[in-house]
Amino acid sequence: MRITIVIAGLGGGGAERITVNLANAWARCGYQPSILTISQHSRPPSYTIDDAVTLRDIGWRRVATDDELNAFVVDPILQGLQSNGCNELITDLTLLALLRNAIVATAPDVVVSLIDQTNVRVLAAMADTNLPVIVCEVTDARRVLFRGLQRARDVFYRQAAAVVAPDPVIAKWFAGRGARAVAIHNPLLAPVDLVAVNNGSRRRVVTLSRLSIEKRADWLLRAFASIADRFPDWDLEIYGIGPQRNTLEHLAEDLAPPRRIRICGFSKDPYRVLAGADVFVSASWVEGFGNAIWEAMACGVPVIAMEAGPAVRRIVRHGIDGVIVTQNSVAGLAVALERLLNDEVERKSFAARAPEVVNRFSMQAALKQWDELLAPFHIR
Numbered sequence: 001m002r003i004t005i006v007i008a009g010l011g012g013g014g015a016e017r018i019t020v021n022l023a024n025a026w027a028r029c030g031y032q033p034s035i036l037t038i039s040q041h042s043r044p045p046s047y048t049i050d051d052a053v054t055l056r057d058i059g060w061r062r063v064a065t066d067d068e069l070n071a072f073v074v075d076p077i078l079q080g081l082q083s084n085g086c087n088e089l090i091t092d093l094t095l096l097a098l099l100r101n102a103i104v105a106t107a108p109d110v111v112v113s114l115i116d117q118t119n120v121r122v123l124a125a126m127a128d129t130n131l132p133v134i135v136c137e138v139t140d141a142r143r144v145l146f147r148g149l150q151r152a153r154d155v156f157y158r159q160a161a162a163v164v165a166p167d168p169v170i171a172k173w174f175a176g177r178g179a180r181a182v183a184i185h186n187p188l189l190a191p192v193d194l195v196a197v198n199n200g201s202r203r204r205v206v207t208l209s210r211l212s213i214e215k216r217a218d219w220l221l222r223a224f225a226s227i228a229d230r231f232p233d234w235d236l237e238i239y240g241i242g243p244q245r246n247t248l249e250h251l252a253e254d255l256a257p258p259r260r261i262r263i264c265g266f267s268k269d270p271y272r273v274l275a276g277a278d279v280f281v282s283a284s285w286v287e288g289f290g291n292a293i294w295e296a297m298a299c300g301v302p303v304i305a306m307e308a309g310p311a312v313r314r315i316v317r318h319g320i321d322g323v324i325v326t327q328n329s330v331a332g333l334a335v336a337l338e339r340l341l342n343d344e345v346e347r348k349s350f351a352a353r354a355p356e357v358v359n360r361f362s363m364q365a366a367l368k369q370w371d372e373l374l375a376p377f378h379i380r
Helices: 014-028 071-083 087-105 116-125 150-157 168-176 217-230 245-255 270-274 291-298 310-315 330-342 344-360 363-377
Strands: 002-007 032-037 054-057 110-114 133-136 162-165 181-183 203-208 234-239 261-265 279-282 303-306 322-325
Touching (some): 002 014, 014 363, 116 133, 203 217, 203 291, 203 330, 217 245, 217 330, 234 270, 270 291, 279 291, 279 330, 303 330, 322 330, 330 344
Parallel strands (some): 032 054, 133 162
């Protein structure tokens, strides 16, 4: 079976890791996966991709050739937009044409698209091709306003072969809007041969996330800084890239004791970062699944997670392998941090149960659900 996976790019991030994990797994199964990026250009992918996976890039933004942008390509796209009342996407017409050409050129049996804006564009681009498109939502769409394209998403998602959501509650929400929705948790690889980071006598609070507003790494920084004087043996390490990095660096300089908070940048090997961590914290207010939370628990790291939707409440079992913070404030996060940093017995208890997440949400179970979803399209 030929599967074309479409994503904007292959930088660091949860959706990108899902893309690579799926492509690699499908290659090992004997499928013929391709990853089509929209604007990766010559940048190397952030994650290791199997040699059997074909990589293609549209190279957006660029001028389309006559073969890519002509009446034969454009007319069905325009008719699809007009018949669905989605003329707001006409401004994307050149990109839609490039997508259509590039996807068709891969001769797929099925197309799998990731992230909301790309999903809508792929569905619009594939009008009247009869190619099945499965779209994947990676966040809790109920909690995020999809500016400008909310109605277009509803319209086009109803035409998708399936909408894959990372949690049953999110899938139910999409089904209520007319989509053929199914819940499949993110396919993540369990750690192998962990080697703990030697940090001497220092204790480590760690977070990994995109450094953007919704992840609220600044909340964690403020919460840690507010209790740091009472825990002189503990440090905070913040890993990730994103628009808030500069803000976080200035906050660390202003609020924290010297060298106690480190803004560490992106790591393509989360398990190397998490090995030997004493506590993992997620301050995000919205998560579709919570890849880094799963990975931390898989490493036996107790978790503090702010309430961020149904998937996090399923992954982190409050009082068993971590703490869910329901008080939506920096002060509430600081209380949870102080609780766990103070109590080594509780940390060890949580750490002992945390790796059960590998079996509760296994890679094998996710791939089995994907196989069942793909079965009707297994033509070749």
